[in-house]
Amino acid sequence: MALDVDGYAVLKALAATPDAFPDIRAEVAKTGRTLVVKQLKAKTLPLPALRRIRDILGGETFALIVDGLTEAEAKGVVTRLDKHHPDLKTGSAAWYRHRLGGLASDDEPVEKAKAAKAATPAAETKPKAGRALASRPFAATWDGKDHDAPAPKGRKKKG
Numbered sequence: 001m002a003l004d005v006d007g008y009a010v011l012k013a014l015a016a017t018p019d020a021f022p023d024i025r026a027e028v029a030k031t032g033r034t035l036v037v038k039q040l041k042a043k044t045l046p047l048p049a050l051r052r053i054r055d056i057l058g059g060e061t062f063a064l065i066v067d068g069l070t071e072a073e074a075k076g077v078v079t080r081l082d083k084h085h086p087d088l089k090t091g092s093a094a095w096y097r098h099r100l101g102g103l104a105s106d107d108e109p110v111e112k113a114k115a116a117k118a119a120t121p122a123a124e125t126k127p128k129a130g131r132a133l134a135s136r137p138f139a140a141t142w143d144g145k146d147h148d149a150p151a152p153k154g155r156k157k158k159g
Helices: 007-016 022-040 047-057 059-067 071-081 093-105 112-119
Strands: none
Touching: 007 022, 022 047, 022 059, 022 071, 047 059, 047 071, 047 093, 059 093, 071 093
16 A cells, blocks of 8 residues: 655655756646646635735746736636626736736725726716706706696696
């Protein structure tokens, strides 16, 4: 019966003495990247863990790994961690990678309420309350009453 090897101990030994393993240098880099990407794609990865991974790897190494993500991989991680961001559906691959780097640094995810406001700018679709009647072009000819409208129930129409 074979015993399992402690993978972390092996990787630690490889990292501590890379000169003893010169023929597998490229494979170590590929394996390291693959393992980090797999962890980033994990559905259970919370934002604090993403930030911890960046801190452990360092900003430059983390950026190189993020730059190597496919658009689908980057979009999947950003969508899970920042699901209310208004640019999620229209973002490019570069935007997803940049947003992921920002979230890993210190950017906060967009809150649901802020995303709703950004998606439907109420100021553009509704006139402002209390706007002066004189600022409307028809104000000079309109007396404020709709003479053709039926009278509200319970009131008689004046005439």
